[in-house]
Amino acid sequence: MSYLKEPPFQHGSLPKIGILLVNLGTPEAATASALRPYLKEFLSDPRVIEIPKAIWWFILNGIILNTRPKKSAEKYAQIWTKEGSPLKVNTEKQAKLLKGYLGDQLKTPFVLEYAMRYGNPSIDSVLSKLREQNCDRILVLPLYPQYAASATATAFDKVFQSLAKMRNVPAIRTIKHYHDRPDYIQALAQSINEYWMQNGRPDKLVMSFHGVPRFSLDKGDPYHCECQKTGRLLAEALGLKENQYHVCFQSRFGRTEWLKPYTTNTLEELGKAGTKRVDTVCPGFTSDCLETLEEIAMEGKTTFLNAGGKEFHYIPCLNSRDDWIKAMRDIVMENLQGWISPVPDEAALQASKTRAIALGAKT
C-alpha cells in the first residue's frame, strides 16, 4: 500500500483547522449525459441501495441507467439557473457567508470548504486541499439536519475512505445531526412566519421530508424519529395545533415501501377533502434543490390542484438566510471547543516560545 504524497512539512508553521461542509451533490448539467455518471455514482452507493450487489448491478446498468438519466435531466432542466444547479449555488453561498461569520469569531486560523458526496467538488479533492493548507484538525458538517445512514453516514464513510489514503491523518470531528437545535427550528419558524406575514396563512401546513425505505426504520435508523421531532418542534414554534399540519415523506424510489405517509398521497387527500389552501415546506433540506423546486413546488402543486385544492404555496428552504447562517456558525463554534484558543494562535505560539526561552530551551 502506498500513501498519497504528504505536503512538505515545515517546523514552526502554524497548523490550521479545516471546516468541511458536505452536501449530497448534483449533476454538472441538466442533460442525460451529465445525469448518467452522477446517478451511477449515487446509486452504486451501498448505503443508498441496500440490496445484494450482483442483483443491483444488473438492475442499475441494465434498466435504470438507460431510462432515468433522460427523465431526470428533463426535471433538472426546469429548475436549472444561469449559475447552475440550485443545490450547488445555494451550498456555495452558504459556505461563503459562513466563512465570513466564522472569520469574525475564530482566533485560530481556519480554512472552510464545501464538498459533495457525489460529483464535484469531491470529498477526496477537498480533503487533499485542506491537508495541503496545513489543516491538522478537520470538522465535518453534513448539510442534513436529520441523521440518515443513506445521507449522513455515507458522507462520513467517504471522508474516512479518503483519510485511509493519507499517512499523516488529521484529527477528525463529525457532526451527526442538529434536527432539534432551537436555532435551526427558530430559523425555520421565522422563515415560515415571514412568508405568512406577506402571503397570508394556509388551512394546512405540509412538512415534507426526503423519504428512505421503510426497512431502514425497522433496522434502527433514527431518521424517521428525527424528522417527526423536527416536525413537532416546528409546529410548537409556530403555535400550530395537531390538525393544522402534516409530516410526510417524498421522493419514493422503486417499488419497496418507503416511510409513510407519502407526500403525494397527503396532498391528494387534502385536495379531495376540499382543503382550500395548503402551504408546503421542506425542513430536511437546507438548500433548495430538485427535490423541493421540482418535486414539491411543481409536481406537488399539480397533485393538490388536480385533486380539487384551490391554492398551493411552497415556502423556500433556509438557503442563505441570515438566521440560518448564524445557526450554522454556532453549530461549528460549539463543535470546535477544545480545538480553538481564546487568543490568536500566533500569540499563543509566541508566548510558549518566550516561556521556553526563559526556561533555557533552544527553539
Ligand SMILES: C=CC1=C(C)c2cc3[nH]c(cc4nc(cc5[nH]c(cc1n2)c(C)c5CCC(=O)O)C(CCC(=O)O)=C4C)c(C)c3C=C
Ligand atoms: C434511491 C434511493 C435514495 C435514497 C435512500 C435517498 C436518500 C436521501 N436523499 C437525500 C437528499 C437528496 N436527494 C436528492 C436527489 C435524489 N435522491 C435519489 C435517491 C435516493 N435518495 C435520486 C435518484 C436523486 C436524483 C434525482 C433523481 O433522479 O430523482 C437531492 C437533490 C439533488 C439535486 O441535484 O438537486 C437531495 C438533496 C437525503 C437527505 C436522503 C436521506 C435522508
Ligand SMILES: [Fe+2]
Ligand atoms: Fe435523495
Ligand SMILES: [Fe+2]
Ligand atoms: Fe425526487
